[in-house]
Amino acid sequence: MIKGGKWIPYLLRKLxxxxxxxxxxxxxxxxxxRLSPGDPLVSYYGDRTExxxxxxxxxxxxxxxxxxxxxxQYVRWLTGALRGExxxxxxxxxxxxxxxxxRIGNTLLLGVPGFILTFALALLLGLVCAWREDGWLDRILSxxxxxLSCVPEFWLSLVLxxxxxxxxxxxxxxxxxxxxLENDLGDxxxxxxxxxxxxxxxxxxxxxxxxxxxxxxxxxxxxVLLAKSKxxxxxxxxxRHCLRGILPSCISLMAISVPHILGGTYIIETVFSYPGxxxxxxxxxxxxxxxxxxVLCMLTGIVVILANILAQIVNExxxxxxxxxxxxxxxxxxxx
Amino acid sequence: MSHEHHSAEPAPxxxxxxxxxxxxxRFQVVGRLDMEKPSAAGKRRKRVPWLSLVLxxxxxxxxxxxxxxxxxxxxxxxxxxxARAPSPQYPFGxxxxxxxxxxxxxxxxxxxxxxxxxxxxxxxxIAVLYGTVSGTGPVWLxxxxxxxxxxxxxxxxxxxxxxxxxxxxxxxxxSIAIVLGATSWPTIAKVVRTEVRxxxxxxxVIASKCMGGRFMHVLLQHFAPNFLSxxxxxxxxxxxxxxxxxxxxxxxxxxxxxxIVSWGSMxxxxxxxxxxxxxxxxxxxxxxxxxxxxxxxxxxxxxxREANRxxxxx
Numbered sequence: 001m002i003k004g005g006k007w008i009p010y011l012l013r014k015l016x017x018x019x020x021x022x023x024x025x026x027x028x029x030x031x032x033x034r035l036s037p038g039d040p041l042v043s044y045y046g047d048r049t050e051x052x053x054x055x056x057x058x059x060x061x062x063x064x065x066x067x068x069x070x071x072x073q074y075v076r077w078l079t080g081a082l083r084g085e086x087x088x089x090x091x092x093x094x095x096x097x098x099x100x101x102x103r104i105g106n107t108l109l110l111g112v113p114g115f116i117l118t119f120a121l122a123l124l125l126g127l128v129c130a131w132r133e134d135g136w137l138d139r140i141l142s143x144x145x146x147x148l149s150c151v152p153e154f155w156l157s158l159v160l161x162x163x164x165x166x167x168x169x170x171x172x173x174x175x176x177x178x179x180x181l182e183n184d185l186g187d188x189x190x191x192x193x194x195x196x197x198x199x200x201x202x203x204x205x206x207x208x209x210x211x212x213x214x215x216x217x218x219x220x221x222x223x224v225l226l227a228k229s230k231x232x233x234x235x236x237x238x239x240r241h242c243l244r245g246i247l248p249s250c251i252s253l254m255a256i257s258v259p260h261i262l263g264g265t266y267i268i269e270t271v272f273s274y275p276g277x278x279x280x281x282x283x284x285x286x287x288x289x290x291x292x293x294x295v296l297c298m299l300t301g302i303v304v305i306l307a308n309i310l311a312q313i314v315n316e317x318x319x320x321x322x323x324x325x326x327x328x329x330x331x332x333x334x335x336x
Numbered sequence: 337m338s339h340e341h342h343s344a345e346p347a348p349x350x351x352x353x354x355x356x357x358x359x360x361x362r363f364q365v366v367g368r369l370d371m372e373k374p375s376a377a378g379k380r381r382k383r384v385p386w387l388s389l390v391l392x393x394x395x396x397x398x399x400x401x402x403x404x405x406x407x408x409x410x411x412x413x414x415x416x417x418x419a420r421a422p423s424p425q426y427p428f429g430x431x432x433x434x435x436x437x438x439x440x441x442x443x444x445x446x447x448x449x450x451x452x453x454x455x456x457x458x459x460x461x462i463a464v465l466y467g468t469v470s471g472t473g474p475v476w477l478x479x480x481x482x483x484x485x486x487x488x489x490x491x492x493x494x495x496x497x498x499x500x501x502x503x504x505x506x507x508x509x510x511s512i513a514i515v516l517g518a519t520s521w522p523t524i525a526k527v528v529r530t531e532v533r534x535x536x537x538x539x540x541v542i543a544s545k546c547m548g549g550r551f552m553h554v555l556l557q558h559f560a561p562n563f564l565s566x567x568x569x570x571x572x573x574x575x576x577x578x579x580x581x582x583x584x585x586x587x588x589x590x591x592x593x594x595x596i597v598s599w600g601s602m603x604x605x606x607x608x609x610x611x612x613x614x615x616x617x618x619x620x621x622x623x624x625x626x627x628x629x630x631x632x633x634x635x636x637x638x639x640x641r642e643a644n645r646x647x648x649x650x
Contacts, residue, residue: 024487032500146637150629152580154587155622158606166613173610259489270588285498285590297496301487308486 010317014309025301026081030074033290081298087291091284096295100277106176107276110192111265114199118261119254121204126211131238133216145205153264157198157271164194174273195272203261207253214249218242248314255311259304385638388631395628399445406439410597419614429616432605437616440597441624447598448579448625451513455578458517460524460571467528467563468555472536482529485522497581501590509598512591516578524570531563572636576629583625599625 052060068076080086086096125145129138165173172178172191218224219242227237266278273279277296284292398405414434422429428437470481500515501507535541541558549557579599585591586600594601602621609617 021483021487024484028487032496146633147626147630150576150633151626152584152629154584155603155618155625158603158610158618159622161610162613162615162618166610267584267588281498282588282590285501293498305487 007317014313018305018309021305022298022302025305026078026298027074029294029297029301030077033294034070034073086295089284089289089292091287091289091292096292099280099292100295100299103276103280106274107265107269107278109176109188110195110199110269110274110276111262113192114196114265115254115261117196118200118203119207119250121200122207122211123250125204125208126215127238127243129208129212130215130219130242131234133219138212141205142209145208148201149203149205149209151202153198153202153267154271156202157194157268160194160198161271176275191274195268195274198268199261199265202264203257206260207257210253211246211250214246215242218245221245251314252311255307255314258307259300262300262303385631385634388634391627392631392635395445395624395631396449398442399449402439402442402446405442406436408439410439410443411435411595412439419609419612419617421614422616428620429614431602431617432608432614435597437602437620440602441599441621444597444599444602444621445624445628447509447592447596448582448600449628451509451516451582451598452575452579454510454513455516455520455582456571456574458514459519459521459574459578460567462518463521463524463567464528464555464560466521467525468532468551468559470525471529471532471559472551478529478533482526485525488522497585498590501585507592509592509596512582512585513578516581520574520577520581524567524574527567527570528559528563531566532559535559535562569636569640572632572639576632576636579625579632580629 084097088094089096089099092099125141129141132138161173164171171194173194176188176191177184178187178191215238219238223241224237227241228234232240265276266281268274269276269278270282277299281293281296283289284296402410412435414430414436416434417426417430418434419432420426420430420434426436426438428441430436431440466481466485470478473481496519497515500519501512504511504515535558541554544554544558582591582598583600583603586598587603587606589604592598592601594604599621603618606618609615
C-alpha cells in the first residue's frame with residue numbers, strides 16, 4: 001500500500017483527520033462555554049450583566065443571537081471563527097486575536113528553546129544512564145530525577161525565585177524584560193533563565209527516563225550482539241546503531257509530549273508573570289473572559305492535534321522499519 | 337502408562353473423589369509446588385519502597401489524627417502574630433493572617449489527600465466504564481470513542497480544568513475533586529479498553545455472557561481482575577496527579593479559596609510571602625506536598641511490573 005510515493009493521498013487523509021479533530025474540538029469547547037449554569041450574557045459582559053435592565057437584556061440577547069437554538073449559535077460562531085472573528089475580549093476590550101498576537105511571541109521565545117533544550121538534555125541523560133545501567137551514576141540520576149519530576153512546577157518556581165531573586169538577588173523574578181529595556185537582548189535572556197530552568201528541570205527526567213528505557217530495550221536486540229561480535233566498540237554500537245534505532249520513537253515522544261509541556265509552560269508563565277499565552281489564559285479564567293479562553297483552548301488544542309498527527313506521520317512514514325514491515329506484509333498478502 | 341504418586345508431593349492432598357475414576361489412568365493434580373522457578377526469577381530482587389510507604393503512612397496518619405495533633409480550628413487567626421518565623425510556640429511559624437502553619441499542615445493535608453482520592457475514584461470509575469464499553473462495543477463505536485479520547489487528550493487538561501472552574505464559579509473540595517476526576521480519565525480508559533479488547537472473545541467471557549451474565553457482572557467478575565494490575569500504577573499516579581493539580585489550581589487562585597485550608601491554598605499567598613522573604617510559608621507546605629508526591633510515585637513505580645528484561649547484549 002505504501003511502497004515509495006503516494007504521499008499526496010496519504011497527506012490528504014491526514015488533513016481530513018486534522019479537520020475532523022479540530023471540528024470536534026470546537027464543538028467541545030463551544031459546548032463547555034455554553035454550559036455555564038448562569039447567564040450566557042455573562043460570557044460577553046461579565047459582571048456588568050447584573051446592572052442591565054430587562055429591556056437591555058432582551059435587546060442584547062437578540063443582538064448577540066443568544067435566543068437561537070444551540071446548533072445555530074454554534075454554526076454562527078464557527079463561521080465567524082473561520083473569518084478570524086472571535087469576538088472582543090471582555091477584559092481587554094480589544095479583539096481577541098490582537099491581544100493574543102501581541103503575546104504569542106513571548107511564549108514562543110520561552111517555549112521553543114525550552115522544548116528543544118529539554119529533549120536534547122533528556123537524550124543526553126538517557127544515553128548516560130543507559131551506558132552504565134544500574135551503575136552508581138544511573139542510580140543517583142534516577143533517584144534525583146524521580147524526586148525532581150514530582151515537584152510541581154509552581155512550587156519549584158517559587159523556591160527558585162526565593163533563592164535567586166529574594167535571597168541572593170541575582171536574577172529578576174518576573175516579567176519578560178525590565179521596563180525601558182525592551183530591546184536589550186541580555187536583559188531578555190536574564191528574564192528567561194529562571195522560567196526556562198523550571199521548565200527543563202520539571203520535565204527533563206520524565207523524558208530522559210523514557211529514552212533510557214527505550215535504549216535499554218534496544219540494547220537487548222540481536223543486532224547489537226552481531227555488531228559486538230564484529231568487533232565494534234560499545235560507544236560505536238550505542239551511538240551509531242542504538243541511537244539511530246530509537247530516534248523515530250524519540251520524535252514521536254516529542255510530539256506526544258507537547259500538551260504536557262505546554263500545560264507546564266502555562267503554569268510557569270503565570271508564576272513568573274511572564275507576558276505570554278499562559279498568563280493570558282490564567283487571567284481570562286480569573287476574569288471569566290470566555291471569548292478569550294475559548295480561543296486559547298482552540299489554539300492550544302490545534303497545536304497539540306498537529307503534533308499528534310506529526311507523530312503519526314513519523315511513525316507511519318518516516319521510520320523505514322515500519323515501511324519495510326508493511327512491504328513484507330503486502331508481498332505476503334499478494335502471494336496469498 | 338500409569339502414574340504413581342509424585343514423590344515430590346509432601347503429603348497427598350485430600351483429593352477429590354479420585355476413587356470414582358476407575359481404571360489404570362489415575363491423575364493427581366500437581367500443584368505449584370512442583371513447578372520449577374523460572375531461571376530469571378529472583379535475579380532482580382523485588383524492591384519494596386519501605387521508606388516511601390512509611391513516610392506516606394506517617395503523613396496520612398498525621399492528617400487523620402489532625403484533631404489530636406493540632407486541636408482546634410486550623411483557620412483560627414491570631415492577628416497579633418502574623419508572619420512569625422518558626423519558634424517553639426509555632427513550630428512551623430504563622431502565615432500572613434496569623435494562622436498556625438503546623439495546624440494547617442495536618443488539617444490541610446486531609447483536604448488535599450481526600451481530593452486526590454475522591455478525584456481518582458471518580459476518574460477510575462469513568463475510565464473503567466468507558467473503556468469497557470469501548471472495548472466490548474462494535475467497531476464503529478470503539479473507533480468513535482477512542483477518537484473522542486484523543487481529542488480530549490489534545491487539550492492540556494489544566495486548561496479544561498481552568499475552564500470548568502471558571503464556569504463553576506465558587507468552589508469547594510468536592511467540586512474540585514469532581515472537575516479533576518472528570519478530566520483525568522482518558523489515559524486509564526485507553527488501557528482498560530486495550531485489555532478488554534483482548535479479553536472479550538475469551539471463552540470464559542463468552543460463556544459468562546451465554547449464561548446471561550450482565551454487563552456489570554462480566555465487567556466486575558471477568559474483566560476487572562484482568563486489567564486491575566495494569567491500571568494499578570496509573571491509578572496511583574492519578575492520585576498523585578490530582579493532588580498536584582489541586583495544589584496548582586489553589587495556588588493560582590482558581591481552586592480552593594483561602595479559607596478552605598489545603599496544601600495548595602496555603603501556598604496561594606506565596607507571592608506576598610516572597611516579597612517579605614517568609615521562606616517558611618513557602619517551603620513547609622511545599623515539602624509536605626512534594627514528599628507525598630514522591631512517595632506516591634515510588635509506590636506506583638514499584639507496582640508497575642518491571643519489564644522482564646533479559647541480558648544486555650552491549
